Amino acid sequence: MTRIDVALGGRSYPILIESGLLSRAGQSIAAPGGGRAQVIVTDQTVAAHHLDGFLRGLDRPSETIVLAAGEATKSWANLEILCEQLLSFGVERGDNIIALGGGVIGDLTGFAASIIRRGCQFVQVPTTLLAQVDSSVGGKTAINSRAGKNLVGAFHQPSLVLIDPDVLTTLPARELRAGYAEVAKYGLIGDAPFFDWCERNAATLLAGDTAALTEAIAVSCRSKAAVVAADERETDDMRALLNLGHTFGHALEAEGGYSGDLLHGEAVAIGMILAFRYSARRGLCGSADADRVADHFAAHDMAVAIPGFARDPDRLIGHMRQDKKARGGQVPLILARGIGKAFVAHDVDLADVRAFLAEEIAKL
Template sequence: MKTITVELGARTYPIHIEAGLLGRAGEFIAPLAKGRRIAIVTDANLATHLATLQASLSAAGLESEAIVLAPGEGSKSWATLEMLCDRLLELGIERGDNVVALGGGVIGDLVGFACAILKRGCQFVQIPTSLLAQVDSSVGGKTAINTRAGKNLIGAFHQPAMVLIDPKVLDTLPIRELRAGYAEVVKYGLIDDLAFFEWCEANGAALLAGDLGLREYAIAHSVSAKARIVAADEHETNGTRALLNLGHTFGHALEAETGFSQALIHGEGVAAGCSLAFGFSAAQGLCSDEDAQRVAAHWRDAGLPDGLAAAGVDASGARLVDHMRHDKKMAAGTLPFLLARGIGGTYLDKTVDLTDVAAFLDAQAR
């Protein structure tokens, strides 16, 4: 087993990574549960994993109650949040209890936010079942729901008590979801780790094809990188954690344009967004065209969109920039961008003119 620690003082917590860990989850949750019944929140697509988890909890002497939600981004809503909070209160959840989030990023985000506000804060355990959630959203404590104004605009920082990652559960993940999660893996190389990006170029195809050893390595490497960044800047106040948003400003605009729907799922938006961030950086003379083309080529090799057309987006630069104006990172009319001086050379730029961004996007559409 690989264990990585997120160092946050009194709120420090472990991330355990091991193939088959879901079947042993009860051993790790029992010391936190203190004999109390466990509430599990999951979605309707994860019945097999839910059965495995409940059997594990039962073997550890714990009773459990499952709350099964509809799958998909639509569950990150006010209505579902209200229903979930009401149901957890009906179950008698106390501040010292741990709710288990069994699912991908949608479940993790929703459950984390519910636990952040329920009785002014109760605890939760993340058991991510998608690659994207395993390498990104389950770690770091960002929780949120979506609104008509945009994605993840209502939320809170609320760290989990523990994260349990079982790479074997990815065997049941649809290939599209696996590729979307892989975009977040590659992102760590693009941020500040050229050697890891090169590792992805050499091993990405085999990882996506099912090599368990490569998946475990990629997950552990990604989680270690995120844990280090979160420990240095938990609430995104000094600019370090902002680096994790590489590709997201462009990507969220593409997701907004497609209605936050299955037309373009989050990891696909991140891949296309990273390509656009590198393309814009090259257009501004910050990095070479070769680097931008190399990033785009890797997305194509992985079956991910490398820009506007591949993402299925046909919109003016002005319209996409208008989506960006709703970004939660907007401050005093300025939107910071993650740009790159090369692969592994990402930095935060607060001087970008949105008019230049719109012109760049219009050029990409031609």
């Protein structure tokens, strides 16, 4: 078993990574629990694949809440449904609320846990690659609103993260590729040798090789844990770096109505390409770096172009203005001076970004 600790003083917690961990989860969940009950929150797709096996691996009876699958589940309506159901089970602060699913279930469950009884304990058991390497770690919880993605939420750390790479065997290839975008992100942000590793091993990883997946998950979690420990609430630029590609990507998702036409990881992949191309346009990095990023994703059948439904630059800029990092009307962008050399640019002129997007769209 690989153990990675997120060092947050009295709120520190472990990330445990091991094949087969889902089937014996009770051995790990029991330790930090301490509560008298536990409730599992999952979605219909994950329940069909993993819920029975997970229940068998627990050491005590559990209530179960099964929600619809998909990004649309991260809504006010489902937050209300989830909170009311949790309260109907008599959940107390020390009980285990377990998020068994991808980023949608983890974000929604974590947010519900943050507001039920002014803060309850919860456990993350991520079942997608994207959730395993990114959203399950760090305590960012949220739902979407009409104004944009993840704009209503709270920082609320889990007590434990359990990661079983074996669950990824049931993940559709498209979902695996989307999650891989967040793996490559860690190399592009600040670890050029890891991006080199990605270029050598992506095909093996995407073919489902357990060793490659475990290595990628561990490296990604170590990187994120270090960032979260240093800048938990994004009070300086360090944690903001994890949003490489996300400002562009969230705008694409919002324009698509958070539908299945564009997965979050696909939007992030396109967003990272745009971030590197815009960096090259500003003379911050060479065009070869931007091409390298785009070519890497394209080589593995990943989304690399702005989708047809999102080709109005004015609408995209409108979505970008809703970015959570905006201060005084200024929207910072995560740009790059090369592979592994990301930084936060606070001097971005959105009129220039609009011109850039118009040029990119005109090429399509």
